[in-house]
Amino acid sequence: MNVIDNSNSLLEPLEAAHLLGITPELLFAYVRNAPKGQDGRRLVTVQYSGQTYFRREDLLSFDDYLKEPWSPSGGDRANIPAYVLTHIKVECGGQCARCGRGFKLETAHIEDYATSRSHHHHNLIRLCSLCHEEFDSRTILPDGEIVSIKKRLIEITRERLTYRIASPGLEGFRPPTPTEIFIGRMREVQKVVDGLNSRRILCIKGPGGIGKTQLALHSISQMGASNRVLWMDVEPFDSIADLQLAFASAILGPVEGYNAAAIAARVDLEFDLVAFDGIEGFGSADIEAFECLIRQMVEGTRSIRFLITSQVELLNTNDLLCIDVPPLSTEASLQMLEAIAENAANPDNEQSRVAIDWLTDFAAGHTLSLRIIANLLRYFKSAAIVAERVRSKGAAAIAIPRLTNKTKHHSLDACFAVAYSVLQPEERSLLFMLSQCPAGRFSSHINADLISSTDIDVTIAELARWHLVTVDSSWYPVPRVHVLSPIRAFARLAFQSEAPDLADYLFHEFSTEMEVLAAMLDSRYINDGDPGIGTRRFGLEFPNFSYVFDESVRRSTLNPEYDRITCSLAFSLQVFCFVSGRSARGLQILNSGVKAALRMKQVGIASSLLLQVANFAERSGAIETAHGAIHKICSLEIDHTDPEMLGNIAFARGSLARNEGRFNDAEAHFVEAGEQYAQPVVATSGKKGGSEYAVNPRMFALALMERARILEHSERQLQALEIYSDSLSLMREINDRVNIGTVLHQMGNCYAHLNQLEKAYRSYVDAANCFFDVGSAIHLSNSLSEMGYVLIDYNPGPCIHSDLSEELVLAGLSDVFHDCASQYQLSSALKPQECIGVIRKLFGMVALVSFTSHRELLQGFADDMCQGLVVPLAVQVRGGQRKDPSEQLAIMHLDVMTALAGSLSAMDIPNMATNEEIGHLAGLCHIQAEHAWRIFRLFDWLVAYMSRCRARADLNTEQLIAATGVSNTTGKPFRL
Numbered sequence: 001m002n003v004i005d006n007s008n009s010l011l012e013p014l015e016a017a018h019l020l021g022i023t024p025e026l027l028f029a030y031v032r033n034a035p036k037g038q039d040g041r042r043l044v045t046v047q048y049s050g051q052t053y054f055r056r057e058d059l060l061s062f063d064d065y066l067k068e069p070w071s072p073s074g075g076d077r078a079n080i081p082a083y084v085l086t087h088i089k090v091e092c093g094g095q096c097a098r099c100g101r102g103f104k105l106e107t108a109h110i111e112d113y114a115t116s117r118s119h120h121h122h123n124l125i126r127l128c129s130l131c132h133e134e135f136d137s138r139t140i141l142p143d144g145e146i147v148s149i150k151k152r153l154i155e156i157t158r159e160r161l162t163y164r165i166a167s168p169g170l171e172g173f174r175p176p177t178p179t180e181i182f183i184g185r186m187r188e189v190q191k192v193v194d195g196l197n198s199r200r201i202l203c204i205k206g207p208g209g210i211g212k213t214q215l216a217l218h219s220i221s222q223m224g225a226s227n228r229v230l231w232m233d234v235e236p237f238d239s240i241a242d243l244q245l246a247f248a249s250a251i252l253g254p255v256e257g258y259n260a261a262a263i264a265a266r267v268d269l270e271f272d273l274v275a276f277d278g279i280e281g282f283g284s285a286d287i288e289a290f291e292c293l294i295r296q297m298v299e300g301t302r303s304i305r306f307l308i309t310s311q312v313e314l315l316n317t318n319d320l321l322c323i324d325v326p327p328l329s330t331e332a333s334l335q336m337l338e339a340i341a342e343n344a345a346n347p348d349n350e351q352s353r354v355a356i357d358w359l360t361d362f363a364a365g366h367t368l369s370l371r372i373i374a375n376l377l378r379y380f381k382s383a384a385i386v387a388e389r390v391r392s393k394g395a396a397a398i399a400i401p402r403l404t405n406k407t408k409h410h411s412l413d414a415c416f417a418v419a420y421s422v423l424q425p426e427e428r429s430l431l432f433m434l435s436q437c438p439a440g441r442f443s444s445h446i447n448a449d450l451i452s453s454t455d456i457d458v459t460i461a462e463l464a465r466w467h468l469v470t471v472d473s474s475w476y477p478v479p480r481v482h483v484l485s486p487i488r489a490f491a492r493l494a495f496q497s498e499a500p501d502l503a504d505y506l507f508h509e510f511s512t513e514m515e516v517l518a519a520m521l522d523s524r525y526i527n528d529g530d531p532g533i534g535t536r537r538f539g540l541e542f543p544n545f546s547y548v549f550d551e552s553v554r555r556s557t558l559n560p561e562y563d564r565i566t567c568s569l570a571f572s573l574q575v576f577c578f579v580s581g582r583s584a585r586g587l588q589i590l591n592s593g594v595k596a597a598l599r600m601k602q603v604g605i606a607s608s609l610l611l612q613v614a615n616f617a618e619r620s621g622a623i624e625t626a627h628g629a630i631h632k633i634c635s636l637e638i639d640h641t642d643p644e645m646l647g648n649i650a651f652a653r654g655s656l657a658r659n660e661g662r663f664n665d666a667e668a669h670f671v672e673a674g675e676q677y678a679q680p681v682v683a684t685s686g687k688k689g690g691s692e693y694a695v696n697p698r699m700f701a702l703a704l705m706e707r708a709r710i711l712e713h714s715e716r717q718l719q720a721l722e723i724y725s726d727s728l729s730l731m732r733e734i735n736d737r738v739n740i741g742t743v744l745h746q747m748g749n750c751y752a753h754l755n756q757l758e759k760a761y762r763s764y765v766d767a768a769n770c771f772f773d774v775g776s777a778i779h780l781s782n783s784l785s786e787m788g789y790v791l792i793d794y795n796p797g798p799c800i801h802s803d804l805s806e807e808l809v810l811a812g813l814s815d816v817f818h819d820c821a822s823q824y825q826l827s828s829a830l831k832p833q834e835c836i837g838v839i840r841k842l843f844g845m846v847a848l849v850s851f852t853s854h855r856e857l858l859q860g861f862a863d864d865m866c867q868g869l870v871v872p873l874a875v876q877v878r879g880g881q882r883k884d885p886s887e888q889l890a891i892m893h894l895d896v897m898t899a900l901a902g903s904l905s906a907m908d909i910p911n912m913a914t915n916e917e918i919g920h921l922a923g924l925c926h927i928q929a930e931h932a933w934r935i936f937r938l939f940d941w942l943v944a945y946m947s948r949c950r951a952r953a954d955l956n957t958e959q960l961i962a963a964t965g966v967s968n969t970t971g972k973p974f975r976l
Helices: 013-020 024-032 056-067 082-091 129-137 145-166 186-198 212-223 240-252 260-270 284-300 330-345 350-363 367-380 383-393 395-399 410-421 425-434 456-465 485-498 500-526 533-555 561-580 583-599 603-619 623-635 643-659 663-677 697-713 717-734 737-753 757-773 777-791 799-803 806-823 832-850 857-878 885-907 915-926 929-936 938-949 957-970
Strands: 046-048 051-055 105-109 124-128 201-205 229-233 273-277 305-310 320-324 469-472 480-483 680-683 691-694
Touching: 013 024, 013 051, 013 056, 013 145, 024 082, 051 056, 082 105, 082 124, 105 129, 105 456, 124 129, 124 145, 186 201, 186 212, 186 305, 186 320, 201 212, 212 273, 212 305, 229 240, 240 260, 240 284, 240 533, 240 583, 260 284, 260 806, 260 857, 284 305, 330 350, 330 367, 350 367, 350 383, 350 410, 367 383, 367 410, 383 410, 410 485, 425 456, 425 480, 425 485, 425 500, 456 469, 480 485, 485 500, 500 533, 500 561, 533 561, 533 583, 561 583, 561 603, 561 737, 583 603, 603 623, 603 643, 623 643, 643 663, 643 697, 663 697, 697 717, 697 737, 717 737, 737 757, 737 777, 757 777, 757 806, 777 806, 777 832, 806 832, 806 857, 832 857, 832 885, 832 929, 832 938, 857 885, 885 915, 915 938, 915 957, 929 938, 938 957
Parallel strands: 201 305, 201 320, 229 273, 273 305
Antiparallel strands: 046 051, 105 124, 469 480, 680 691
């Protein structure tokens, strides 16, 4: 639907929120609650095809209702609902909406309540006590200023909603809101804008805190391209590998590994510009890898531009335009002080003038230093006092002003030290805790009791006033707070030096909170009511978990308590690492968890983690590592009183036997493992008696699944189905949604082998939707592809349209493209056998889509395949780089299958298929030779497709093969 004109009578939730200029959270709060009291109106919704919609007229009517009086004239003032107060706090980003600096925030009515008697959300605004007082006096502020500010806040809310509608799933990758106070940089803005209009790679370079990020944001804003910008905040990532995975996830969704060709093909269609903000945290090797990433993106795309901010030189990037950010001029520096500090920056005597001049010179045009100095002026109300304080804190830097390695940060360090000295204890504690979060933190997740804060919003606002944190209110339903990158290390060191015992205590408590949060998010994978959110939230929080995990490992040498936290985080992070393609990081985390468990002499926990090490290693192709982990489990000292460990050892022995081809032994070991995992444990809760449950129901279900796999591969499908059914019941009982999908897929394989096609189809549908719900596209396309082969012989009828949504099919196509790009690497020799495997998957997916109402999706898919893979590979063949006949054959199959997908989309009209259309598709099938006709069942598919979708039930496989053969041999037109 079109969000701009809102002309449709039915609007989706984001569009409805856009119409009203509010967050979706407030929208649904009005659905659940009657804002004027229990007897008042609620916002009504419309249910259609299982989705929630809003009528435009209902929205406007409810908005008018909110503008009407909430209480009778002369009566008691109505209370403002808590959800409305939350909305206006989010709207202003936890800061005064007018000055952005004051504290003690208060809720103000734009039109007096005595006049309007309305708490309409657009009649409320958050102001600091000073601005609120000036506003209420009606004599200090210009008429309409607060009204204009509120309109701008509503406009920003709508801009964010527009971005969310245009880029679903990319909330964490949108450009932050530029600061309103932006002085002395218009020349540089024009340079950046002109540079991006003429070059594809541009780097904004300068020291930390000089204003690179704001220069980038204001330049993007001036270009009017913010809705098609992918913003990558690089600081949260420890390595280029982490950045690559986040980049791939933003473009392709959850994927296994990083594939430049797949990303390049998609990013060129979706975005105009990709920004990488703050790459200087990487080491030299990762900087080189980053430059390689940029080169690959430029070579693989046509027009998209790349904007980089950095403190370091990029030496290996061709055609790079580098713009250095100079210090602000003296005049601009004074303007910034006046804009932020207002009257406090205007000298009223010679002493103040000298102090202001000295402070300006000392800041040396450093933007962040100037912002902190301005707030120091507001705080102390004396330029002389500020100058004296800065001199004392920056004495070492001032004594040797020509020390070149101090020039970038000496003014910032000194100014920060003064600002830090006037912070209250709770503000210092909060700053220290936030400095442990490279990816920022939701304000609602901050434990106010831990830092002894009476009002966490006020504490955050005070830190933001000093420009020590930024508050990103584009997140819903609460803002996300970041510590500015130049401040994080300083804040940790300052607090640790000042109060080492308190610092250790706070970090321990904080790491424990993160441990609990990780466990909670891990549970989202098995929460039916919250599909996929766990994956997205985990992706956002993972840099924080990763930092805390590494710190826990480091601190465990001094405090053994961190071994427990390490083990707990290892268990919680493993599923996300598996689903999101972070196999290498997952292995590292699990191995650290194993070492921690062994240090604690918890061999049972170590054995459980080692099983996951084997799983991760096998997935990433590290077979020797997987075998090593299995052997290590078998070598552990056995605790015969621990049934879970006994189960793990039996499971490991089963895996070893399976790998060695001893299937009867493997089955026996998995039976033994299941018996151990199923041992009853009595749960007691202080009451008499207790309930029994299996020692590890998940591993019991996995042991059953492994046993069923052995039966399946031994051609005992009926027995396998019985065991799979038992495993599935257990998986559903514990809501293990990832493995529910895996079992359903395996059952689909068994039913297909037994030719029970209806059951096979239903199993694959359920598996695919399960994988889609948890965001595991890695497995999704496997189920969809196998379903495509089942559909050649089975027609499910109209239910196929409700079983397979457009989003599901699109995710499957994206994953197949990624698999093809992984096998058809442009920079290495192809492995023909693996290529044929992925071609089988490709055709299964194309076959599936051909039977659905989503055939138009094949056009974009075919374009991506052609531009990203087929054309570059064809160029290599023509240039003599691919002389191996087996490689050329694999490329031919990819080319023809891509053409087949594109042709289906172009030809698909409701009319009966013509002989010319049939001949074209038959020719694409025939050219792949007889072995492909059998393996991929190309002509069987074509007969089924023509019968069901193109009104040609008069065709058969032999007829089509014969007619195509005659046409190819004689060169005559295709005739039936």
